[in-house]
Amino acid sequence: MNDPVHCLEVPDKGVFIGVREGKIYAFRDDGTGGYHAYPITGNEVCAKFHAVSPRIAGLLGTDVKRLSRLHE
Structure with a gap:
């Protein structure tokens, strides 16, 4: 997930959003110099x-409207 093409920094939020194998993950600073990843929905x-939603939608091959409907 260190790939800048598939992992995007969210401005002013201190979080990264990444896509791997069709799934979306958020990464937050864990306070120990690393990041904690967890799955999130579109x-x-x-x-x-x-x-970052338009770029994440593009990485998943969809649009923002459809991304917003993803609850898995």
Whole structure:
């Protein structure tokens, strides 16, 4: 997930959003110099991290409208 093509920094949020094998992950600083990753839905990307939602949708081969409907 260190690939800048598939992992995007969300401006002013301190989080990265990445795509791997068709799944979306958020990465947050764990306070020990590393990051903690957890899966999120397309709906969460659109609601919480809208600045990167168009790029994430593109990585998944869809559009933002369809991304916002993904609840898995």
